[in-house]
Amino acid sequence: MDQTLSKKTLIIVPAYNEDGSIARVVEHIGKNVPQADILVVDDGSTDRTARRARESGAMVMSLPYNMGIGTAVQSGFLFAKQKGYHFAVQVDGDGQHPASEIPRLLAALENGVDMAIGSRFVQSTNYRPPFFRAVGIKIFAFLVSLIVGKRVYDTTSGFRACGRKAIVLLTETYPHDYPEVEALITLHRNGMRFVEVPVEMNYRQEGKSSISAKVGLYYMMKVTLAVLVAVIKRRNGK
Amino acid sequence: MMEIATHLRVIIGILCFALVGIIIELIRQNRLKEHYAIIWLLTALSIFIFGIWPDSLNLISRFVRLHHLTTLFMVAFLFLLAIVLHFTLAISQLFDRNKRLTQEVAWLKFELEQMKGQEQN
Numbered sequence: 331m332d333q334t335l336s337k338k339t340l341i342i343v344p345a346y347n348e349d350g351s352i353a354r355v356v357e358h359i360g361k362n363v364p365q366a367d368i369l370v371v372d373d374g375s376t377d378r379t380a381r382r383a384r385e386s387g388a389m390v391m392s393l394p395y396n397m398g399i400g401t402a403v404q405s406g407f408l409f410a411k412q413k414g415y416h417f418a419v420q421v422d423g424d425g426q427h428p429a430s431e432i433p434r435l436l437a438a439l440e441n442g443v444d445m446a447i448g449s450r451f452v453q454s455t456n457y458r459p460p461f462f463r464a465v466g467i468k469i470f471a472f473l474v475s476l477i478v479g480k481r482v483y484d485t486t487s488g489f490r491a492c493g494r495k496a497i498v499l500l501t502e503t504y505p506h507d508y509p510e511v512e513a514l515i516t517l518h519r520n521g522m523r524f525v526e527v528p529v530e531m532n533y534r535q536e537g538k539s540s541i542s543a544k545v546g547l548y549y550m551m552k553v554t555l556a557v558l559v560a561v562i563k564r565r566n567g568k
Numbered sequence: 569m570m571e572i573a574t575h576l577r578v579i580i581g582i583l584c585f586a587l588v589g590i591i592i593e594l595i596r597q598n599r600l601k602e603h604y605a606i607i608w609l610l611t612a613l614s615i616f617i618f619g620i621w622p623d624s625l626n627l628i629s630r631f632v633r634l635h636h637l638t639t640l641f642m643v644a645f646l647f648l649l650a651i652v653l654h655f656t657l658a659i660s661q662l663f664d665r666n667k668r669l670t671q672e673v674a675w676l677k678f679e680l681e682q683m684k685g686q687e688q689n
Contacts, residue, residue, distance in 0.1 A: 371674070391678045393670045405671045412675070506667060 337416040339366040339436065342406030344399050345423030346373040349382045356386040358429040359421060366432075369409055370423065373402040379423070399488070400509035407492070407501045419491040427489040431529040435491035438527050444496040445517060448489030449526035466550055470511050473557050478518045483526055485511045496522055511553050515560035580619035587612040604658075607651055614647070 341359050345352050352370065359368050370383035374396035383390045391405060403420055410418040417436055421427045431448055438446035451471075470485045488510055492500065499520055505512050517524055591608045594600035600608075618625055618640075629639040 389678070391674045393674045395670065397667060397670055401667050401670065405674055408671055408675065409678075506663075 338414065339363065339417040339419065340406070340410045340413070340415040341366050341368045341419050341421055341432070342403060342410070343368065343370045343383075343388070343421050343423050344373055344402035344406065345370055345375065345379050345383065346396060346399070346402070347375045347377045347379060348423040349375070349378040351425040352379050352423050353382045353386040355421065355423055355425050355429070356383060356388045358425075359432070360387060362429040363419075363432045363436075366419070367415075369406055371402040371406050373397060373399065398507040400504050400506040403488075403509065404501060404504040407497050407504065410497050411501050415497070416494050417491060418497050420488055422488055426532050428529060428532060431489075431527070432491070434527055434529070435489070438525050439491055439493050442523075443525050444493045444522035445524035446491045447484060447487050447524060447526045448529040448531070449484035449487055450529070450531055451483035462546060466546070469550075470553065470557070473554070474511060474514055477515055477557070477561055482514065485514055489529065489531070505556060508549055508553050508556075512556040512560050515557055519560065519563070577619055580615060584612045584616040584619065587615070607654065611647070611651075 341363065343352070343355060343359070348355075356368055356370065359366070368388040370380070370388045370390045372380040372383065372390055372392040374393050380390050380392050391409060393402060393405065406420070407418060409415075417439060419432055419435060421429065421432070427448065435446040435448055451467075467484075467486060471482055474482045474485045490510075496517060499516065499522065500513060503516050514524060588609065591600065591605050591612070595602060595605050625636050625639055625643075628643065629636040632639060632642070634642065
């Protein structure tokens with residue numbers, strides 16, 4: 331833990347039209363991880379997300395137009411790489427990721443692990459997803475477990491902490507939409523390790539899920555295809 | 569020998585020249601990249617070849633053992649398929665570049681604001 335404190339940590343908060351919750355999210359992070367820098371990546375918001383974030387003391391980087399959460403998070407990774415951060419933690423701007431759990435994610439990185447995932451399913455938590463989402467989550471968990479060769483429970487959680495090696499890798503390849511599942515395969519294929527850390531999440535304070543019923547089918551097909559493609563894709567730099 | 573009525577040949581000829589004319593005009597106006605113009609010029613050329621030398625179609629028909637009309641559709645379909653694939657590749661590449669560009673812009677804007685902030689202090 332002490333070693334973690336001496337290393338530079340960046341909290342990346344991707345946000346698209348979250349001016350209702352962004353200030354509270356930034357404040358919570360500041361309280362729970364005072365040693366970390368907070369970067370809000372404003373993904374082309376049309377409301378006052380950027381201003382609210384700046385007022386609450388975060389650094390703000392604004393994309394010129396909405397590019398999808400993957401691109402926003404990757405911008406954060408690029409920032410972390412350029413500025414020499416050792417750790418980067420992704421925390422969603424809608425307030426569903428509890429900032430109080432960030433230290434536990436960071437602690438998990440201490441053992442030479444490249445990524446720590448805040449997982450809703452490792453232990454039984456209070457999260458009960460709607461039926462179709464539950465099915466999707468099961469399918470991805472099965473696919474990823476099969477490819478990675480160990481049991482993975484929560485592949486879709488966006489609450490993650492990355493070490494330096496993973497940061498650099500993900501600045502090179504990171505899907506622009508629904509990136510979570512595919513990123514795990516990318517990591518695995520490049521010989522990196524990730525662990526799951528059980529966390530209890532808050533369920534949606536403001537706004538709607540980025541995955542509505544309408545895009546649910548697209549989401550399933552896109553991610554499944556992406557996972558299968560990621561297995562046969564050439565490795566970075568080879 | 570396959571015979572095509574004279575008026576049909578004239579129509580095909582006009583079509584080809586019109587297509588080539590439009591392409592050259594679009595390039596001249598800077599609205600079409602030469603890179604993509606090549607595809608369209610090849611399209612015009614192949615229509616022209618089928619027009620003046622219809623037996624080329626018969627040759628292909630005999631080779632693939634299909635009726636010449638079916639062959640015509642097949643050739644046209646494959647050609648369009650190739651063009652669409654080419655465009656999808658181009659769009660994918662553009663998408664990646666666009667993504668990098670937005671990230672660079674966001675980064676530069678951030679750095680610029682930092683520098684401005686430091687100057688004021």
